[in-house]
Amino acid sequence: MIELLLQGVLLGGLYTLFALGLSLMFGVMRLTNTAHGDFIILAAFGALWLAALGLNPWLANVAVLPLAWGLGYCVQRYVLNQTLGKDPVPSLVVTFGLSIVIQNALLETFSADPRSIESHGLNTLSWALTDSLSVGVLPILILVIALLATLGLQWIFEKTRLGRAFRAVSDDPEIAELMGLRSKNIYALATAMAFVLIAVAGVLQGLRTTVAPADGPMLLLFAFEAVIMGGMGSFWGTLAGGMLLGVTQQLGFRFDPGWGVWAGHCVFLFLLLLRPQGLFPKTR
Amino acid sequence: MFPGDSNIVLHTRDLKAFYGDAQALFGIDFEIGKGQAIAIIGANGAGKSTFLKALAGLVKVQATAVNWKGQDIGGRLPSEIVRLGLALVPEGRRLFPSLSVQENLMMGSESQRKGPWSLERLFNLFPILQEKRHQPSTSLSGGQQQMVAIGRALMSNPELLLCDELSLGLAPLVIREIYNALPEITAEGMSVVLVEQDVSLAQQMTQRLYCLQEGRVSLQGISSLLSREQISQAYFGQ
Amino acid sequence: MNHILENQFAVKRGHAYTGFLLVLAGLVVSGAASLPLWAESSWMHEFVQIACYFIFALMWNLLAGYGGMVSIGQQAFFGLGAYTMLILGNFWGVNPFVAIAIGGVVAGLVSIPVSRIAFRLQGGYFAIGTWVIAEVFRLSFSNLSLVGGGAGTTLTALRGIDKASRESWTYWIALLCVVASIAIVFVFLRSKRGLALLAIRDNPIAAESQGIAVGSMKLAVYVVAAFGAGLAGALYFVGNLRISPDAAFSVNWTAFAIFMVVIGGMGRIEGPLIGSLVFWLLSKFFSDFGAWYLMGLGALAIFTTTYFKQGLWGYAQQRWGWSLFPTQRRLVFLAGPKT
Numbered sequence: 001m002i003e004l005l006l007q008g009v010l011l012g013g014l015y016t017l018f019a020l021g022l023s024l025m026f027g028v029m030r031l032t033n034t035a036h037g038d039f040i041i042l043a044a045f046g047a048l049w050l051a052a053l054g055l056n057p058w059l060a061n062v063a064v065l066p067l068a069w070g071l072g073y074c075v076q077r078y079v080l081n082q083t084l085g086k087d088p089v090p091s092l093v094v095t096f097g098l099s100i101v102i103q104n105a106l107l108e109t110f111s112a113d114p115r116s117i118e119s120h121g122l123n124t125l126s127w128a129l130t131d132s133l134s135v136g137v138l139p140i141l142i143l144v145i146a147l148l149a150t151l152g153l154q155w156i157f158e159k160t161r162l163g164r165a166f167r168a169v170s171d172d173p174e175i176a177e178l179m180g181l182r183s184k185n186i187y188a189l190a191t192a193m194a195f196v197l198i199a200v201a202g203v204l205q206g207l208r209t210t211v212a213p214a215d216g217p218m219l220l221l222f223a224f225e226a227v228i229m230g231g232m233g234s235f236w237g238t239l240a241g242g243m244l245l246g247v248t249q250q251l252g253f254r255f256d257p258g259w260g261v262w263a264g265h266c267v268f269l270f271l272l273l274l275r276p277q278g279l280f281p282k283t284r
Numbered sequence: 285m286f287p288g289d290s291n292i293v294l295h296t297r298d299l300k301a302f303y304g305d306a307q308a309l310f311g312i313d314f315e316i317g318k319g320q321a322i323a324i325i326g327a328n329g330a331g332k333s334t335f336l337k338a339l340a341g342l343v344k345v346q347a348t349a350v351n352w353k354g355q356d357i358g359g360r361l362p363s364e365i366v367r368l369g370l371a372l373v374p375e376g377r378r379l380f381p382s383l384s385v386q387e388n389l390m391m392g393s394e395s396q397r398k399g400p401w402s403l404e405r406l407f408n409l410f411p412i413l414q415e416k417r418h419q420p421s422t423s424l425s426g427g428q429q430q431m432v433a434i435g436r437a438l439m440s441n442p443e444l445l446l447c448d449e450l451s452l453g454l455a456p457l458v459i460r461e462i463y464n465a466l467p468e469i470t471a472e473g474m475s476v477v478l479v480e481q482d483v484s485l486a487q488q489m490t491q492r493l494y495c496l497q498e499g500r501v502s503l504q505g506i507s508s509l510l511s512r513e514q515i516s517q518a519y520f521g522q
Numbered sequence: 523m524n525h526i527l528e529n530q531f532a533v534k535r536g537h538a539y540t541g542f543l544l545v546l547a548g549l550v551v552s553g554a555a556s557l558p559l560w561a562e563s564s565w566m567h568e569f570v571q572i573a574c575y576f577i578f579a580l581m582w583n584l585l586a587g588y589g590g591m592v593s594i595g596q597q598a599f600f601g602l603g604a605y606t607m608l609i610l611g612n613f614w615g616v617n618p619f620v621a622i623a624i625g626g627v628v629a630g631l632v633s634i635p636v637s638r639i640a641f642r643l644q645g646g647y648f649a650i651g652t653w654v655i656a657e658v659f660r661l662s663f664s665n666l667s668l669v670g671g672g673a674g675t676t677l678t679a680l681r682g683i684d685k686a687s688r689e690s691w692t693y694w695i696a697l698l699c700v701v702a703s704i705a706i707v708f709v710f711l712r713s714k715r716g717l718a719l720l721a722i723r724d725n726p727i728a729a730e731s732q733g734i735a736v737g738s739m740k741l742a743v744y745v746v747a748a749f750g751a752g753l754a755g756a757l758y759f760v761g762n763l764r765i766s767p768d769a770a771f772s773v774n775w776t777a778f779a780i781f782m783v784v785i786g787g788m789g790r791i792e793g794p795l796i797g798s799l800v801f802w803l804l805s806k807f808f809s810d811f812g813a814w815y816l817m818g819l820g821a822l823a824i825f826t827t828t829y830f831k832q833g834l835w836g837y838a839q840q841r842w843g844w845s846l847f848p849t850q851r852r853l854v855f856l857a858g859p860k861t
Contacts, residue, residue: 032646034594082828088645092592093784093827100777100820104813161390167382168391174342175378177362178371180395180440217773221657224650228643262661265654269639272651276642 003133004250010135012246013143014208016239017201018219019226020149021194023238026227028166028190029084031091035099037220039195042102043068043202044211045110047117057118061203065196072195077188084187099216106213114210123208142204146239149197153235156193166190218261225268231278240279291318293475294339294370294444299349299358301331301338308334308343310499316444319473321466323486323507326496327519332479333375335496336446339477340372341365352444366395371442375449375479377433379421386417388432392439399441400472406435409465427458434462434469444475451482463489483515497521554697558690566693568802570761573696574754575778576798577703579786581750582779583794584707588716589743590723592645594776595652596751598636598659599629601770603752604759605663611679613668618679619695622756629752630745637744653773660771674766677759692761699757703750707791710746719743781823787833796835 018040025031033039043064050060079098083090116123125137157163168176169186177183205211205219222245230241245264252263271278295315301308309331316322324332337343339350341362350358352368366372371392379388389403407414410431416424421432430450437445451459459482466489470476480486486493487507495503495518503510503518558566578600586592603625610616610624636655643651664672680688710716721729722736730736759765778801786797808815826833832840 026646030646032650034646034650079824079828088649089586089592090827090831092594092646092649093780094824096594096777096780097820097824097827101817101824104817104820108813108817164383164387164390165394167387168380171380171382172378174362175374175380176391178340178342178366178374179391179436180363180366181391182361182363217653221650221654224647225654228647228651258661258665262658262665265658265661268654269658272642273639 004254005247006133006135007139008247008250009243010139010143010246011250012239012243013139013146014201014204014242015222015226015245016146016242017142017149017197017204018223019230019238019242020146020153020235021197021201022220022223023227023230023232023235024153024194024197025191027233028170029187030170031080031084032088032095033080034092034095034220035102035216036095036198036223037218038099038102038216039198040202040205040219041211041213041216042106043199044117044206045106045115045213046199047203047206048110048115051118057120061117061207064199064203068195068199069192072192072198073188075195076191077184080191081184081187103213103216110213112213114212114215115206116210117203117206119207138204138208142208145200145204146242149200150235150239157235162189222264225264229268229271229278231281233282234280237278237280237282244279292316293318294350294352296339296350297348299335299338299345301334301343301345303334303343308499309338312496312499312501314494314501316475316477318443318475319470320492321470321476321478321490323478323480323490323493324496325480325483325486325493325515325519326502329498330496331499332496333448334499336372336448336477336479339365339370339446342372363395366440366442367397369397369441369443370446371437371440371444372446373433373437373448373450375452377426377429379429379432379436381420381422383421384418385413385421385424385432388421389413389435389439392436395440397441401438401441403439406438409468410435425458427454427462430454430458430462434465438469442474444477445469446477446479448479449481450478451480451485459485483519495519551697551701555694558693563686563689566689567761570692570696570757572798572802573700574758574761575782575801576794577699577750577754577757578775579779579782579794579798580703580707580791581747581754582776583783584710584750585743585747586783587793588711588719588723589740589747591740591744592649593640593652593747594649594773595640595654595656596747596779597771597773597775598652598656599633599748599751600755600758600775601656601659601663601767602632603629603755604765604770605669606752607756608669608675608677608759608765611677612675615679618677618760619691621679622695622699622753622760625756626749626753629755630749633745633748634741636748637741640744641740656771656773660767663767663771670766672767674764674769677763677765680760680763692757696757696761699753703753704791706746706750711791715739715742781819783833784823784826785833787836787839792835792839793833797833800834 018037022033022036025033025036046067047060047064050063051057055063075098079094080091083094119138123136123138126134127137127140128134155163157166165176165181165186168179169181169183173183176186202211226241226245227238228241229244230237230239244267248267249260249264253260255263292315296312299309299312299314312331312335314335324335326332334343338345338358341360341364345358347356347358350356352370355368357365357368380391383391386403389406407417412428413431413435416428421429424432434447434450450462454462463485466476476490478486478490487510490507493503493505493507493510494501495515497518498521502521503514505514557569578596582593582596585596603622606628607618607621607625610621611618616624640648640652640655663669669675683691711719718729718739721732722739755770759770782797782801783794784797785800786795787793804819805815808818811818830837
């Protein structure tokens with residue numbers, strides 16, 4: 001039982017990383033990026049591609065991050081900014097279109113085979129906690145990164161000038177403009193940050209297990225469930241949501257391999273019915 | 285015609301404004317000099333708020349419609365206009381609910397203009413704000429929120445302050461407290477445009493007055509010289 | 523001067539060509555009904571395919587364009603209608619053609635409890651939430667060994683009929699479904715309920731203040747859209763004979779519907795019609811290009827949404843005032859003011 005919970009929490013760490021970028025983009029600009037999961041996969045393939053070009057694999061993993069920053073900034077500035085407004089349809093359609101384009105572009109370039117990023121044994125290393133209990137080093141690392149990322153985001157939002165700008169623009173973009181903020185720029189910065197988180201999640205996913213071009217939508221749904229269950233407007237909430245999803249799925253997997261993901265979906269829908277505002281919503 | 289004419293900092297010529305297909309302003313001519321306080325009065329829907337929004341860039345107008353210190357600034361982005369020295373205290377306060385009092389004030393300094401206004405000076409002007417500086421802005425009373433809104437605009441060190449219905453929803457005592465601060469605000473030569481529902485207050489606090497009626501200027505003149513009859517005719521239109 | 527305003531204006535919905543177009547439509551449908559007598563069997567199969575795409579898109583459009591609810595999970599009802607038809611046909615001996623209608627009804631009924639959960643969310647989150655629900659359906663049926671689990675199964679109920687008859691009947695049922703779907707949506711939108719829907723779409727709070735029951739209207743649209751999706755799903759697999767959860771509950775259905783509606787035009791009946799024809803043409807000529815074809819569709823959808831928001835038919839309507847299925851109301855003055 002303890003082992004199950006532990007595995008769930010570790011999985012939750014990964015799901016939190018999937019979810020933080022989504023939470024950030026929705027928090028600042030009410031934008032739902034249906035290509036979110038596909039960008040995670042794209043980042044993983046990006047690292048693979050850079051390594052294939054001859055770059056040192058570990059350097060490749062890190063190099064994806066600034067590239068993700070640039071991509072996020074440009075995607076928001078030149079494509080997604082046009083879709084923002086009262087109507088949710090344009091952003092949904094455009095990001096859905098992006099999802100299809102990315103999946104198929106990856107399919108053309110890399111074929112449908114699942115691949116993983118070379119971890120040189122890191123993904124098999126384990127650490128014995130007790131005589132009967134041991135955990136993987138990589139999952140622990142992922143959890144630590146997730147915690148740091150959550151802490152970091154929370155700190156940026158609460159204590160920095162950029163975070164203040166994010167909150168202002170999220171509250172009232174018109175009045176934020178009146179203060180001298182250029183919302184187009186702020187939105188682009190938010191997406192740039194979100195994409196860095198997405199890249200981190202993608203690389204870690206690739207290290208931990210395999211990635212394939214069609215994996216994106218599944219990851220989007222996990223990220224989404226973590227955000228909603230945790231409660232909107234709070235990064236710690238997203239962490240809690242990720243944990244809950246991880247534990248639920250582990251319980252489901254233990255029951256029967258076919259029921260793991262299904263269990264997560266069902267708990268999500270159940271929680272939505274009973275407590276739609278999530279576990280730790282920030283009151284606005 | 286009026287002392288200080290040569291010091292006109294802002295004038296509008298034939299300013300027209302639309303909300304979609306509906307025309308709200310039909311050609312407003314307006315001017316204000318350095319250090320002047322001018323009031324704009326009129327019934328609801330006359331276009332007073334629209335006029336201020338047009339000056340601040342929230343409503344698009346023709347480039348030549350608004351001239352600030354020799355430059356045509358009509359239709360520019362609000363973020364550019366505040367950098368040029370015009371600041372709007374919006375109707376209904378519109379503070380940022382997710383930010384504390386102090387953070388709201390700090391937002392005002394995003395335009396990074398140099399000048400005499402700072403957090404300390406604002407706290408001197410409105411001491412209650414210092415007491416509540418870390419509280420969420422939504423927890424303050426109406427009058428205190430109005431102080432924050434004014435302070436936020438002042439933090440951008442404007443040369444022209446646009447105030448949209450400062451007294452809306454406030455008790456007379458609170459209104460007086462806010463307007464008492466006005467002389468200190470304009471002491472260094474800041475110009476002020478006051479949109480006001482309360483006509484006698486508007487006449488008291490300003491040197492000149494414009495009256496808008498259905499999107500047009502129906503009356504303008506020296507505040508202290510305009511009679512009750514003149515104003516009410518212009519207000520309601522005959 | 524006395525102005526008597528009574529009887530001086532009327533609200534009209536049709537236009538000069540309405541009568542002509544109705545006759546034309548009647549001719550087209552009769553002509554289409556005769557197809558099995560003279561056309562190749564592949565044509566009929568194609569038509570059934572297009573019919574399913576069209577009905578699904580029409581219903582998705584009703585939900586999004588008129589109900590204001592963008593769903594990425596309508597495939598849940600598509601697959602549910604299909605599997606209902608399959609179970610009734612294979613295990614209860616129900617005539618599959620009849621089972622198509624039942625499939626639609628079951629999908630419509632199931633959408634009622636589903637809406638209790640789905641309606642907890644709004645906007646973009648509603649869209650993804652419906653996707654989760656569709657995934658639950660897919661995974662559930664994948665684990666149902668009765669219908670072959672993840673591998674799927676075949677529709678055995680039509681084994682007794684010869685190929686030609688089966689294809690003809692499938693074709694006629696498809697034609698019937700298309701006409702019925704258009705009729706349902708057209709009548710619905712022309713009615714007062716349609717007007718109410720438009721009001722809700724534009725401003726729900728104002729609509730509520732005018733006495734429109736926003737909640738039950740939204741539910742009504744959701745149920746009708748689910749019924750239509752279920753109908754399309756059941757029809758598709760009668761035409762296809764082989765079913766699997768991944769095919770029946772694939773998100774690609776919604777992707778194609780979105781594409782058709784975006785290209786054709788949102789919020790109009792003619793839009794999905796144009797869109798499904800364009801989609802069918804594109805797939806005829808370019809689907810061999812596989813991944814490139816899909817990338818092209820995606821890029822086209824992005825381009826159209828950004829620069830051509832109203833879609834092809836919307837553009838035609840704005841530019842030239844065309845309208846095939848008029849649902850808009852125009853105020854017409856009958857005579858000059860009396861003095």
